[in-house]
Amino acid sequence: MIAGQQKRAVNRLESRKLMRPLVDKMYIEGVQAALEGKPVAWCMFNWWKGDPILRAMEVTPVYPENYGTVCAAVGAAQEYLGISDAEGFPTHLCGYGRNCLGYAAKMVDEGQVPSQAPIGGMAKPTLMMGSSGLCDARYKWFQALRRYWDVPVWVLEFPHPGPNEIFLEGTIDNSVRYMAAELKEFVNFLERLLGKKMDWDRLRELLNNQEQVLQVWWETNELRKAIPGPMHARDFWTIMAPCLYGATEKESLEGYKRVFQEVRARVDAGIGAVAQERYRLMFAELPPWHSLGFFDKLAERGWNFVIESMGYHPPPPLELGGSNDPLERIARWTLWFFVSSSLHARKRDYPLVAGAQPYLTWAREYKLDGLLLHPLLTCRTGTFWLGRTTNVLRDQMDVPSLIVEGDIVDLTVFDESRALSQATAFEETMEHYREVRKKRGV
Amino acid sequence: MIQASAKGLDHARQVCRNREAAARQSKAEGRKLMGYLCSYPPLEMITAVDFVPFRLLGDVAEPVTRADAYLASIICPFLRSALDLGLKERYDFLDGFLGTHVCDCGEKFCHLWNYYLPSQYHHFIDIPHLVHEASFDFLKGGLELFQSTLEDYAGWPMSRERLKDEIRAHNQQRALVRELYELRQVDPPLLSGAENLEIMVALMSIPIEDGCELLREVIAEVKERQDGPQKKAARLLLWGSPLTDAGLIELIEGLDGNVVMDDICIGSRHFWPDVELTEDPLDGIARRYLAELKCPRTFRETTESYAKDQEVRFGYLGDYARDWSVNGVIMQSVRYCDTHGYEVPALKDYLDGIGLPNLYLEHEYTMIALAPLRTRVQAFLEMMECS
Numbered sequence: 081m082i083a084g085q086q087k088r089a090v091n092r093l094e095s096r097k098l099m100r101p102l103v104d105k106m107y108i109e110g111v112q113a114a115l116e117g118k119p120v121a122w123c124m125f126n127w128w129k130g131d132p133i134l135r136a137m138e139v140t141p142v143y144p145e146n147y148g149t150v151c152a153a154v155g156a157a158q159e160y161l162g163i164s165d166a167e168g169f170p171t172h173l174c175g176y177g178r179n180c181l182g183y184a185a186k187m188v189d190e191g192q193v194p195s196q197a198p199i200g201g202m203a204k205p206t207l208m209m210g211s212s213g214l215c216d217a218r219y220k221w222f223q224a225l226r227r228y229w230d231v232p233v234w235v236l237e238f239p240h241p242g243p244n245e246i247f248l249e250g251t252i253d254n255s256v257r258y259m260a261a262e263l264k265e266f267v268n269f270l271e272r273l274l275g276k277k278m279d280w281d282r283l284r285e286l287l288n289n290q291e292q293v294l295q296v297w298w299e300t301n302e303l304r305k306a307i308p309g310p311m312h313a314r315d316f317w318t319i320m321a322p323c324l325y326g327a328t329e330k331e332s333l334e335g336y337k338r339v340f341q342e343v344r345a346r347v348d349a350g351i352g353a354v355a356q357e358r359y360r361l362m363f364a365e366l367p368p369w370h371s372l373g374f375f376d377k378l379a380e381r382g383w384n385f386v387i388e389s390m391g392y393h394p395p396p397p398l399e400l401g402g403s404n405d406p407l408e409r410i411a412r413w414t415l416w417f418f419v420s421s422s423l424h425a426r427k428r429d430y431p432l433v434a435g436a437q438p439y440l441t442w443a444r445e446y447k448l449d450g451l452l453l454h455p456l457l458t459c460r461t462g463t464f465w466l467g468r469t470t471n472v473l474r475d476q477m478d479v480p481s482l483i484v485e486g487d488i489v490d491l492t493v494f495d496e497s498r499a500l501s502q503a504t505a506f507e508e509t510m511e512h513y514r515e516v517r518k519k520r521g522v
Numbered sequence: 523m524i525q526a527s528a529k530g531l532d533h534a535r536q537v538c539r540n541r542e543a544a545a546r547q548s549k550a551e552g553r554k555l556m557g558y559l560c561s562y563p564p565l566e567m568i569t570a571v572d573f574v575p576f577r578l579l580g581d582v583a584e585p586v587t588r589a590d591a592y593l594a595s596i597i598c599p600f601l602r603s604a605l606d607l608g609l610k611e612r613y614d615f616l617d618g619f620l621g622t623h624v625c626d627c628g629e630k631f632c633h634l635w636n637y638y639l640p641s642q643y644h645h646f647i648d649i650p651h652l653v654h655e656a657s658f659d660f661l662k663g664g665l666e667l668f669q670s671t672l673e674d675y676a677g678w679p680m681s682r683e684r685l686k687d688e689i690r691a692h693n694q695q696r697a698l699v700r701e702l703y704e705l706r707q708v709d710p711p712l713l714s715g716a717e718n719l720e721i722m723v724a725l726m727s728i729p730i731e732d733g734c735e736l737l738r739e740v741i742a743e744v745k746e747r748q749d750g751p752q753k754k755a756a757r758l759l760l761w762g763s764p765l766t767d768a769g770l771i772e773l774i775e776g777l778d779g780n781v782v783m784d785d786i787c788i789g790s791r792h793f794w795p796d797v798e799l800t801e802d803p804l805d806g807i808a809r810r811y812l813a814e815l816k817c818p819r820t821f822r823e824t825t826e827s828y829a830k831d832q833e834v835r836f837g838y839l840g841d842y843a844r845d846w847s848v849n850g851v852i853m854q855s856v857r858y859c860d861t862h863g864y865e866v867p868a869l870k871d872y873l874d875g876i877g878l879p880n881l882y883l884e885h886e887y888t889m890i891a892l893a894p895l896r897t898r899v900q901a902f903l904e905m906m907e908c909s
């Protein structure tokens with residue numbers, strides 16, 4: 081340790097530092113592409129479905145959802161939220177959506193990237209790519225953006241098979257067929273719009289890279305089952321972005337390999353992410369981006385967040401059969417992300433619990449003492465299952481939850497000191513349930 | 523209580539206000555009841571195996587107490603209320619439940635319902651968001667799967683002929699509903715918006731054949747009535763998320779406005795389009811539920827311009843406005859509804875474009891929450907009169 085430098089409560093991974101420039105590069109690429117007159121797409125995060133296709137067509141994706149976190153972090157969101165309200169969008173809508181709608185309205189008004197837009201702003205899109213996966217904002221917000229940009233909106237379709245219905249013969253095949261057919265339509269649409277042909281070899285190359293990124297990042301997270309947990313949620317959140325938004329890129333793969341090596345070395349040496357791991361916890365779902373220091377204070381008490389944010393995790397290795405057709409290959413991977421948790425649970429004879437399934441599995445496999453749940457004022461998708469998760473984990477696993485309310489862009493909702501004041505009581509609860517589990521022989 | 527002697531409008535009102543008693547009466551007569559949420563479950567298939575479809579609704583008069591432990595306060599209050607009623611055993615007469623993907627929270631609600639309120643039969647149909655050819659194939663595949671689970675449960679096959687008969691029966695009810703709505707095209711309308719809503723709720727609570735009978739009685743009675751609504755300055759179209767209680771409409775009609783047409787799913791949105799009788803009935807069913815139902819949860823392809831998009835998405839409202847001589851629109855939605863919420867500015871653009879004054883109201887799906895809306899409605903109606 082350098083003299084005078086205080087040891088941090090969370091023992092951060094060195095390799096995380098490789099990832100930050102990749103995220104910055106993503107933003108710069110968007111602005112650069114627009115300056116060079118190249119096509120730019122405003123996109124929703126889409127679970128590795130549409131991005132490889134866009135990239136193979138040399139369209140640069142830009143992610144307003146992610147930009148929302150940046151605006152919130154630097155205090156620019158308030159202005160955009162106000163504009164969205166004035167435009168007539170209800171205030172209960174997704175904070176990221178409102179931020180983006182306000183930004184677009186301002187950009188149209190000023191005729192250029194709004195003055196003082198953080199990190200160079202988002203360039204005017206050539207097209208927009210929404211998605212119907214998991215939340216309504218993902219396509220309704222993009223449909224609403226059409227008011228500002230006279231450019232086409234394409235919606236990537238995500239089937240939502242029921243948790244029981246996925247076990248019925250025909251459901252998976254029907255869903256894969258539909259997704260692949262829709263992806264073909266998407267390619268046709270892009271070819272018409274851009275006046276060029278899809279480079280299928282390039283797409284295959286990008287997919288190979290993407291699948292390797294998913295694999296190595298998944299393996300890294302598997303290593304986190306070790307005791308003590310070698311990697312904290314803070315590192316997960318720092319490191320996840322290239323996988324979510326740039327999995328097709330070679331640098332991402334290199335970065336994740338380095339992260340894997342570091343985590344592996346920690347596991348081998350028995351090094352944990354917090355000095356004294358007293359409690360192993362999960363965090364669900366979207367974190368309070370603006371108050372991540374909160375986790376350091378909990379780390380000082382020995383709370384190690386060993387797993388988190390289900391929606392941001394890569395799926396396990398594909399078990400839905402492969403395909404030589406790149407579009408079907410994408411369809412199978414993406415669907416696998418949504419159904420793998422139920423299929424995994426059934427294989428291992430875990431109880432089937434709609435909605436809370438991934439959390440129940442994690443509680444077992446990551447040996448959790450508790451959950452920290454973060455219901456969000458404007459994100460129904462990230463909040464819906466939290467109540468049920470609390471009940472299921474308490475009833476079936478004797479694992480308790482602590483609930484701390486917040487929001488994705490309204491920073492005032494998250495009350496850090498109040499949450500910290502509950503820590504002691506929650507430790508007692510975790511201890512109590514530890515005893516209960518011991519008595520039950522778990 | 524529903525009096526055996528009640529007829530027409532009086533009967534509709536009694537059923538609406540005692541819909542659980544109406545369901546229990548069906549049950550006592552040996553019928554099986556299938557609960558369903560929203561307008562997307564294909565009711566023809568439910569009745570083809572002799573289930574009575576019963577739509578799950580909330581109750582604005584009942585404070586949500588039990589559902590709090592399962593659903594956060596930022597989730598659609600209509601769904602929270604419906605779950606609350608289920609947890610309070612007010613829907614314990616249901617033999618089965620059919621869920622569909624309507625909106626994100628609606629989908630999750632169906633899974634939650636099955637977990638906490640299991641019934642003998644339940645199934646979930648995944649409804650696509652897009653209206654492409656592949657979407658119809660996908661939905662048809664889902665309907666075939668649904669058919670097979672339903673047949674397994676019922677213990678007998680659903681023949682094409684029987685399904686076609688059911689399509690005819692439902693189309694007949696839809697035709698009667700359209701006929702009922704025509705009674706509000708005249709000025710003053712022969713039926714109030716509040717009365718109309720009660721009839722719609724009643725139809726969603728009783729067997730289809732009884733519903734048709736009820737509609738015939740009501741239409742005959744209304745055509746002859748002398749005590750219909752008064753002529754008012756504003757002839758309004760009401761748009762938005764489900765309204766299950768006439769409170770908001772009564773509030774509007776207590777002022778200087780008649781609600782003469784609606785685009786809500788406890789109303790025209792649910793009943794309007796017919797199912798086309800196709801060779802394979804599932805083709806017609808898939809097309810009707812996916813393409814013809816006009817709910818903002820379905821994404822319509824963007825076109826060459828925003829103006830054309832608006833026409834594609836909202837043009838039918840312009841047709842309603844013309845045919846019902848509408849001179850103002852009230853958009854309303856429960857708070858926390860994303861599918862309706864994102865729609866508001868674009869719909870406002872469309873209405874402004876065709877010269878229809880409009881007002882957006884948001885409410886919490888409780889009786890008390892209506893009071894503050896009164897002033898806004900009043901100001902809107904006054905503004906309309908001046909313009």
Ligand code: SF4
Pocket residue numbers: 145174175176177215216217218458459460461462488
């Ligand atoms: S998941 Fe939540 S935060 Fe993300 S786009 Fe949907 S509503 Fe917004």
Ligand code: SF4
Pocket residue numbers: 598599600601624625626627628763764856858859860861862
């Ligand atoms: S009112 Fe909105 S959120 Fe509620 S069920 Fe209907 S569409 Fe979904």
